[in-house]
Amino acid sequence: MLNTDTTAPNVDTAVIFYPRGGSAQVVRYLNRELDRRGSQTLVHAGSLGHPGDPGHAPTFYHGLRLHSYDYNEAYAKFVAGKDSQAGPRPFHPSYEDRSMPGRRCPDPMFSATAPPAAARLANAWTAHLRGRSTSPDVLHLHHLSHLQTAARRAYPHTPRVTTLHGTEMKQLQGIRERLALAEHLQTTVDALAITLDPDRPATLHRLTHEHQLDGDQQQLLAGTDWGKWQWSRYWDRAIATAVRHAGRIICVSEHERDLARELFPHLAHTDIPVITNGVDTTRFRPAELSDEQRLAFLHRWLVSDPRGWAEGQKTGSIRYEADDLARLRDPRTGHLRPLLLWVGRFLDFKRVPVLLRAFAQLSKELQTPPALLMWGGYPGECEGEHPQEIARRLGIEQDVYFVGWRGHDELPDGLTVADLMVAPAVREPFGMVYIEAMAAGCPPIATATGGPARTITPDGPDANGWLVRPDDTDDLAAAIKQALVNPLERTRRAATGAAHAARTYGWSYVADRYITEYETAIANGDGR
Structure with a gap:
């Protein structure tokens, strides 16, 4: 039973990162739902760029009350060859290794961030958080970092909850x-x-x-x-301190809850609720599109407004012409070839090379080979070799299309254009895009690890997608082939997945769960 008529507590929320991942979507959708219920909310969030840019917090969190931490000055230092973590408003570290040979980045890993820089980060965010609401009932933090230390200073008497999204635990x-x-x-x-x-x-x-x-x-x-990894010992202790300052801890999946208890033994017998990420089922829902409608979307994403980017180049540097879209039609029938969609960031655990190798293998086995749409890749961010270079080396560059990083509001259209969503990430903490794909009627293929192993049912009458062995190119290629050559089964799983997502992952249901945990934290004084 949804408590949609119940006024939610007043909530301040804080996330140090500028918008670029799933946690930002959680912050945005959850606070919208809390506002709808009459809660007074404030979001503290990092911001990078200018109006309309993907990392610009006022653009991304439009409609929410926002107190943004501007990283533009720190980024300008990085561009000028200076230390982005020096000065009074330093750039945040990262849980991923984004600095590769020949490629610099403004956000080194936490483990590469020296203690003096960590102290500056904690002080900067303490000062930032003091621009708080007058009397929030609870403070909701996202991820483990220096943020918990800053929050303890700036909100000393406010109960706290912290959502662990998994990336901090990978680090x-x-x-x-x-x-x-x-x-x-x-x-x-x-x-x-x-x-x-x-x-x-x-x-x-x-x-x-x-x-x-x-x-x-x-x-x-x-x-x-x-x-x-030079400062690993420091950050091992710092993250342990962050856990003690986190207040009531919430995880996004059973897998992450089990991992948290393994990494932090004092939590072994602690009640850690699992609250999955949600999906906007009013926007992510099945839609039947003609080939012409699908091509119209593809023309806009690839030709009229290209946002794919080549290694070391700007957004839009990967461009397509109308003739490139003509290759998407099967020359025998004139219909569109099957379209596979990958969605995400170019991070190591997303296993993009595994997908591209499986796609290359599959393309040789089917009479009508599919095309692959690469939706995402945050501009300039890439762990390892750029996927365009891998595709070129594998000889599949004519069949792999780089859509680039587009606003989340466009993703429902991307999922309805595609026939399958394929993302073989390993140990994905939750994977919001998998349930968004289900809700949109685009059955997902994932690995049997992390969050997707719990959210995707691969067999039986309730099957809503496919699970494959991690890092297994042959198994992934076989699953894609099975899905493509059995359109009736694909349709069945699409319908089952859409019904399951609407029933289980709507934001009203997710907000109910969070409100319950807020009330528990308030009653217990968690984090005070």
């Missing part, structure tokens, strides 16, 4: 793995950052043999850029 897992390896080697991470110089491979060889490293340890030792 902590990486930190713990490297700390354990350094201990096994009878050294420290910061010492390894100095001694493991790529130009001196003999040191690596000596450590491997002296300490009898197994295959996984060897791979971790050789594959780690230790300079980026």
Whole structure:
């Protein structure tokens, strides 16, 4: 039963990042629903860019009461070759490694952020959070970072809740793995950052043999850029402190709850509610489009308003002509070829290379090969090799179309244009796009890990998508092929998924769950 007539508590919300991931969508949709119920809300959020840009918080959170932390000055320092984390308003760190050889970024990993910079970040956000509401009932924080320390200072008497979205725990897992390896080697991470110089491979060889490293340890030792993990010990402790200051902890999936209890043993017997992300079922819903309607959308995204970007270049640098769209038609029938849609950021755990290899394999096996739409890739952000380069090397560049990063409001159209949503991420914390695909009648294919393993039913009368083994190119190609050659089964799973998403993941239901946790935190004084 939905409590839609109940006035929600007054809530201040804080997230340090500028809009670019799923947590920003949660903040936006949840606060809209709280406002609708009569709650007084305020959102503290990072902002980057100018009106209309994807990271511009006033544009993204339009309609909400917002107190934005402007990263433009820190970004300008980065562009000028200076330290983006120096000065009174430093740039936030990242949970992902976005700095690759030949590619700089303004947001180094947390594990590469030195303690003085961490102190500046905490002080800057303490000052920012003091622009708070007069008397909120509860403070809702997102992710673990210096934010919890700042919130404890700026909101000393306000109950707190913190949603863990999983990315912070991926970073902590990486930190713990490297700390354990350094201990096994009878050294420290910061010492390894100095001694493991790529130009001196003999040191690596000596450590491997002296300490009898197994295959996984060897791979971790050789594959780690230790300079980026230099401050792991500090951040291991800092994140542990953030947990103690987090108040009532909420996770987005059972997988993340289990991981939180593993990483933070004192939470082993703590009640940690699981509240999944939601989907706007008024916008994400099935729609039947003709080939001409689908091509009209594709023309706008790829030809009229291109936003794909090549390595080291600006948004729109990947452009298409009308002749490129003509390849989307099957020359035998004149109908559109099957369209696969990938959605996300170019991060390592999204496993874009696995998708592209499976797509290349599949294209040789089907009489009517599909086309692949790459929807996303935050401008300038890429862990590893750019997908365009991978597609070119695999010989599939004519069949892979880079749509680029588009507003979330356009994603429902993208999902209705596609026949399948394919995203083989490994250990995806929740994966909002999978339930959005279901709601839009575009059945998803995911790996049997993380959040999708709980939200997608792959078999039986309730099947609403497909699950494959992680990092298994053959299994992924086989699942896509099975879905494409069985249109009736694809239609059945699409209908089942749409009904399941509408029933389970609407924002009214999600808001009910959060309001219950707010009330519990208020009653218990969590975080005070």
